[in-house]
Amino acid sequence: MSQYVSRLQRRSQAAPHRLRLHRRPRRVAMLSVHTSPLHQPGTGDAGGMNVYIVELAQRLAAINIEVEIFTRATTGGLPPTVDMAPGVLVRHIDAGPYEGLNKEDLPAQLCAFTHGVMQAWAGHRPGYYDLVHSHYWLSGHVGWLAAQRWGTPLVHAMHTMAKVKNANLADGDTPEPAARVIGETQIVAAADRLIANTAEEREELVQHYAADPGKVAVVHPGVNLDRFRPADGRAAARARLGLPQDALIPLFAGRIQPLKAPDILLRAVAVLLDQRPDLRSRILVPVVGGLSGSGLAKPEGLQKLASRLGIADVVRFQPPVGQEQLADWFRAASVLVMPSYSESFGLVAIEAQAAGTPVLAAAVGGLPVAVADRRTGFLVRGHDPAAYARVLGDFADDPALTPRMGEAAARHAQSFGWDTAAAATADVYAAAAQSYRRHVRSHHG
Structure with missing residues (x-):
């Protein structure tokens, strides 16, 4: 030796x-x-x-x-x-x-x-x-x-x-x-x-x-920058997925379990519609993902919550999709919402930004690295649905916010190849x- x-x-x-x-x-x-x-x-x-x-x-x-x-x-x-x-x-x-x-x-x-x-x-x-x-x-x-x-x-x-x-x-x-x-x-x-x-x-x-x-x-x-990119834009992605062109579309994409907190998005939407019933006709909330972890114990939990909150008509549950189609969901969204309690990095946040979509996320774990606050999205401290509702209201009021932040988001994601x-x-x-x-x-x- x-x-x-x-x-x-x-x-x-x-x-x-x-x-x-x-x-x-x-x-x-x-x-x-x-x-x-x-x-x-x-x-x-x-x-x-x-x-x-x-x-x-x-x-x-x-x-x-x-x-x-x-x-x-x-x-x-x-x-x-x-x-x-x-x-x-x-x-x-x-x-x-x-x-x-x-x-x-x-x-x-x-x-x-x-x-x-x-x-x-x-x-x-x-x-x-x-x-x-x-x-x-x-x-x-x-x-x-x-x-x-x-x-x-x-x-x-x-x-x-x-x-x-x-x-x-x-x-x-x-x-x-x-x-x-x-x-x-x-x-x-x-x-x-x-x-x-x-x-x-x-x-x-x-x-x-x-x-x-x-x-x-x-x-x-x-992030796979060849797959997750703005491509032919938001309107084309919405057309492919059969989504309304002028709707506010806050998207949840990920495993459905308490840790990822999809319920916070639903509660935030309920708060927003309570304050502003006029938005109901132009909001759609896709939840894309499958049950996982402790979420398996209550498979119908999120659907029941949507009904209880009186927003079942604006929430659309989608089973998990392949990476190519996921990129289209990101492009189609007005904003990706990630209210997680814990994220070691939050890869989904970078994927959405690479596709040209801003992110509204909890300021936990790696998300403050993944999301440039107020430039490529918004970071919220804590999990109060009202705080998320306020930001969703900003996206509803300013139609230029999504494309403006989306451009900055796509540039920001380029450094994560x-x-x-x-x-x-x-x-x-x-x-x-x-x-x-x-x-x-x-x-x-």
Whole structure:
């Protein structure tokens, strides 16, 4: 080992640039236990993280880092591997019954999942994977074991954190269990590098989980700027979706669960129509998304709320749609409304802005990074429906507000391309590999 180390040191002094390139991993094992990159975002537990993994993997492959994504098989008869894109392979691992497992049931299946990952690895030569990148705490546990077993660095992305979610719970939402808090704390200690979406998330990792600040890198998620763009404009998108041309259309798009607070939008619309009944004939509120998490306990909850508030006639519930059609919903909207209680980043906010639509959001988590307040949208402190109603009233009164802010929003979103995010992630990989080698060196020195 020490001969290898001194050879490395000699090489690093001789050719720092070549070594830096050499340090980039060639092949990464990416772990996504509870949600498959092949699933439709907006259904079940599939959301922003799915989009994140798909886009990141493809852009990493484009800069010559091969990615293999390990995910749990959720239906029978799936092929063991699927080529998702050039340089990106999805591996389906059998762990537990295919159907009917909630995210909460998955910790019990982590042993089986880890076994499947190890079986896949056993068929390869030693050193086949250069690095493990795990997403969300469930994957982090598998990643921790895999990285130890394979002798590779571990990079982990939390996406959401139990302590942060529990500090910002919606009324009647279920707190995250203690087992998750313990699990997250262990992963933070074990990872060579942690990727945070925003500087605020970095602070939360340090404050709540005692993360070493030197190990936490901030990488803003990206947006697919080819797909989410203003295209042929609002009028054309409304025509395609069969929406009225002159209506005020505040849109909710995302998973229907208390955390995302679609009820706040409905309550805000009820307040607005109470104050201004004349708006009823020209407002339409689409809710695009599927039930998820604790929202599954009350599948009809939002429809019943719309009826109770007396606004069922202006609310339109839409099942989750593919990314192309989602871009059209964003283009068609007057404003995207995101009253979430907690968001690690709020990818949907960037997607809507890239499509040329302003955003009205809660000032939580990463949303103040995603939305430039009063320039590309409005940030509201707290969850008082009346505060959201006031902003919706501004959009109703000033028809030029949507196109004016929408233009600024599209420009703002340009700085969030996935190529930038992939290059920054590759740099984190290189730093993780370097500190991992230093760590190994100090233990075998």
